[in-house]
Amino acid sequence: MRLLWGIVYQLFFRPTPRWALHSWRCLILRGFRAQIGEGCRIDPTARIWAPWNLVVGDYVAIAEGVDLYNVAPIHIGSKVAVSQHSFLCTASHDITSLSRPLVHSPISIANHAWIAAGVMLHPGVVVEEGVVVAARAVLRGRAQGWSIWAGNPARQVGERKIAS
Template sequence: MADGDMRAHKRKLGKGQRGTRLLRSILDPRAWLHLLKIVNYHNYMHVAPLRHITLGSDPGISPDAVFSNAERITIGNRVLIGSRCHLWAGPSTGRIIIGDDVLFGPEVMVTAASYDYNHGSPVTDQPMNEADIVIGNDVWLATRCIILPGARIGDGAIIAAGAIVKGEIPPMTIAAGSPARVVGERRIAGSA
């Protein structure tokens, strides 16, 4: 090392130091309390809501998918919901209706409600605007797309990764962008 070199280097721990660190973490009650919080969150955002969803046959739902107001969520047959997806029906009337054979990529957000932020402050004290979301059959919602209140997605449509849908997407189209707009058509091999 040259004279005056002030760069930092990562400190390497010996086996004994790593063992001590492991033992301290196992004995730390804060870690166990945090684990209880995680189990509680998983129960009230995934396990319990699944009992209230109207669920079709043969679903594939990731264990870390999150549901809110599940009594107003309807999921069709053979729907696959990827990791860390969030489906939030509105707090009072908003519904999410999903057709058959729909594929959710990871981290898709579907929300049937948003704050009416022009009625004062703070935003969280404001009323919510709710509108039903209807997703047709054979739809692919790619990674991290967001479906907003009132969206209608036609059968066979594809929503690109990161797209934000706030209106109507026609059947058999490909939509991308923010806000999502039609950028192409889906063509199925062998169909006229």
């Protein structure tokens, strides 16, 4: 399945113009069993390792150069932005073993979150509703709802307040 996805990605997904054919790219992903909501905009330069491990809500933007290394599932809620060159990584190697086996854990991003440019999300990360992860942050673990996280390693630097 990975080989077929790689061919389809190179021939039919990647060459499409950035400003158009969003529905076409979503259709291709759905053909590989991704669950994609309404009104999503997925840039053609986004790299998706396994569409069958991708669940995306409504009105999600996945920007230029985003890398979804989804050996384990990635769940993205509705009205979420994943900004340029972010890396969502669900797998790594067990460095406590000399054979370094692959270990993996899903990533979950709740509604109304914003993953800013160049963010790294480690395996098992949970981003709760309304969280902002600032540019270039490296996040492990759980980010509590309606908070702002920044730095390497990421730490909570504030609360996100929505103007009425």
